[in-house]
Amino acid sequence: MAVPSDIEDLIALMARLPGLGPRSARRAVLALLKKRGPLMAPLAQAMAHVALTARDCTMCGNIGTADLCPICADPTRATGEICIVEDVADLWAMERAGVFRGRYHVLGGTLSALDSMGPEELRIPRLVARMHEEDTREVILALNATVDGQTTAHYIADALALSGVQISSLAQGVPVGGELDYLDDGTIGAALRARRSF
Amino acid sequence: MAVPSDIEDLIALMARLPGLGPRSARRAVLALLKKRGPLMAPLAQAMAHVALTARDCTMCGNIGTADLCPICADPTRATGEICIVEDVADLWAMERAGVFRGRYHVLGGTLSALDSMGPEELRIPRLVARMHEEDTREVILALNATVDGQTTAHYIADALALSGVQISSLAQGVPVGGELDYLDDGTIGAALRARRSF
Numbered sequence: 001m002a003v004p005s006d007i008e009d010l011i012a013l014m015a016r017l018p019g020l021g022p023r024s025a026r027r028a029v030l031a032l033l034k035k036r037g038p039l040m041a042p043l044a045q046a047m048a049h050v051a052l053t054a055r056d057c058t059m060c061g062n063i064g065t066a067d068l069c070p071i072c073a074d075p076t077r078a079t080g081e082i083c084i085v086e087d088v089a090d091l092w093a094m095e096r097a098g099v100f101r102g103r104y105h106v107l108g109g110t111l112s113a114l115d116s117m118g119p120e121e122l123r124i125p126r127l128v129a130r131m132h133e134e135d136t137r138e139v140i141l142a143l144n145a146t147v148d149g150q151t152t153a154h155y156i157a158d159a160l161a162l163s164g165v166q167i168s169s170l171a172q173g174v175p176v177g178g179e180l181d182y183l184d185d186g187t188i189g190a191a192l193r194a195r196r197s198f
Numbered sequence: 199m200a201v202p203s204d205i206e207d208l209i210a211l212m213a214r215l216p217g218l219g220p221r222s223a224r225r226a227v228l229a230l231l232k233k234r235g236p237l238m239a240p241l242a243q244a245m246a247h248v249a250l251t252a253r254d255c256t257m258c259g260n261i262g263t264a265d266l267c268p269i270c271a272d273p274t275r276a277t278g279e280i281c282i283v284e285d286v287a288d289l290w291a292m293e294r295a296g297v298f299r300g301r302y303h304v305l306g307g308t309l310s311a312l313d314s315m316g317p318e319e320l321r322i323p324r325l326v327a328r329m330h331e332e333d334t335r336e337v338i339l340a341l342n343a344t345v346d347g348q349t350t351a352h353y354i355a356d357a358l359a360l361s362g363v364q365i366s367s368l369a370q371g372v373p374v375g376g377e378l379d380y381l382d383d384g385t386i387g388a389a390l391r392a393r394r395s396f
Contacts, residue, residue: 002293004263013241017226028215036249043211044245051238065202095200
């Protein structure tokens with residue numbers, strides 16, 4: 001019983017974060033204990049604040065601090081284009097790239113019979129309703145290039161086929177800075193099939 | 199501005215934990231945001247509670263929730279032996295091994311001219327005072343087998359040379375389960391020099 005139970009509890013909670021195990025959680029908590037004033041107290045406060053104020057955007061599913069997320073609330077974002085992403089992490093990645101100026105729709109997962117994720121859970125009816133409200137011209141499928149992601153992309157494309165909007169998806173090919181030698185066969189095949197005039 | 203500033207602040211604070219960088223801090227915060235009720239709120243609360251209640255033991259420097267840590271407050275721990283460790287992490291490691299039943303003294307670092315860590319900062323005068331109070335028979339130097347750790351061990355051994363207590367240090371040798379093939383030359387040399395009859 002060298003470690004007081006309060007600290008043990010904190011370590012156990014920290015160990016549930018992705019990328020941290022019991023060992024690294026202990027290390028993180030020890031670092032926090034050494035900086036109780038400058039780091040631990042502000043971190044606890046920031047976390048409690050976000051846990052209290054964060055909410056899912058009622059429009060797109062992004063995380064914000066109001067009913068509408070900063071993107072949906074931004075009048076300068078184009079309303080004619082909706083980019084469909086699997087997850088808030090993917091939305092943040094798209095925003096870091098800084099090339100898309102339309103709106104998003106966060107599915108919150110992929111279709112999965114095993115995890116009982118159906119169209120309702122992925123907020124697809126909400127997407128269809130939005131497309132009418134916002135007079136959407138184009139839906140961009142920015143789903144992960146995994147089997148689950150592509151299955152979901154095909155399902156959405158089918159569901160929207162009769163709506164008359166243009167449906168596109170991210171290009172597949174060689175990553176910027178990528179070396180052919182290190183790429184998998186599937187990517188090289190996709191890049192060759194989608195080749196363009198130089 | 200896809201990420202609200204409160205959440206950005208939380209990510210920046212998380213990224214200061216050891217083992218987490220900006221990327222993994224973002225991932226951890228996203229995981230927290232997905233489990234606001236079951237994980238984020240309890241974690242924030244546990245962290246705030248520990249930040250408020252944790253304090254350094256006035257006797258040994260271990261971290262506890264009272265003036266005396268659980269070990270110093272435990273009357274069943276032998277008072278005649280003091281094990282000197284560099285850090286609270288090392289004390290926890292010793293306690294996990296569960297073979298030492300005496301008291302500890304946490305230095306809080308090693309002697310270092312660069313970081314202006316002198317004997318005062320390492321609480322060595324406090325150690326000498328304790329040895330008189332507790333009628334110490336043996337001081338066990340459980341410092342890391344690094345240059346800094348061993349320099350500090352020699353300094354402490356010199357400082358206590360006239361006190362008449364027995365001074366020992368952890369044995370060096372082949373780790374349990376270790377394979378000679380993977381050990382460094384220094385460890386093999388130390389194990390050979392400290393060989394014992396079988």
